[in-house]
Amino acid sequence: MPILCDTCTVLMLIRIVPDMFVDAKYGCLTITEVHNEVFQTQKFKNKYPWRTDYKSKIIPNTSLLQKDASFNIAFGVIENKIYDGTINRLTGRYFDLSYVDKSVAAYAINYNLSISTSDNDLMNFLKQEFDIGNRCPLEIINTWLKGEILIWNDGLHKLIKEWVIDEEPEQPRKAKKEFERITGYRFI
DSSP, rough: OOEEHHHHHHHHHHHOOOOTTGGGOEEEEEOOHHHHHHHHHHHHHOOOGGGGGGGGTTOOOOTTTTHHHHHHHHHHHHHHHTTTTTTTTTTTTTTOOOHHHHHHHHHHHHTOOOOEEEOOHHHHHHHHHHHHOBBEEEEEHHHHTTTSSSSOOOHHHHHHHHHHHTTTOOHHHHHHHHHHHHHHOOOO
């Protein structure tokens, strides 16, 4: 089953595997809203000036994922849940999702997709309200490594080290240990 990648995942992984949205063997897809956020949001222009080098590689899947009536219903349900004040059972706070987060959630619900995000609110919302699972960016890398469609090297490891500099979200301990076991490299 393909994994729907949000903005954070796209920005964390696209330099590691530029063809992740071009070649089906990587099992990743994204949506127009994520593409637009990557290239139109000022904070991303400043934080990730290299992102324009990958513009031709971040291709939204418009053939598989359509905004049809059932998508609109899913989006409306999400908006209503957020507007009505759905509480995150893990934090005790109200969920707060951006338009792009709601779009990712609606596509995931409508097309029964797993997602990849490091956004805790989006991740927790989909798990709590719709039982939709999440795979963090490092778990995706581990899958590629185990499937031998990605071979790890010093250049790729340098990109992982930049996650700390870029203040990317912390990856799960279990995923880090698996990465170290597979690659022989110490995770940051």
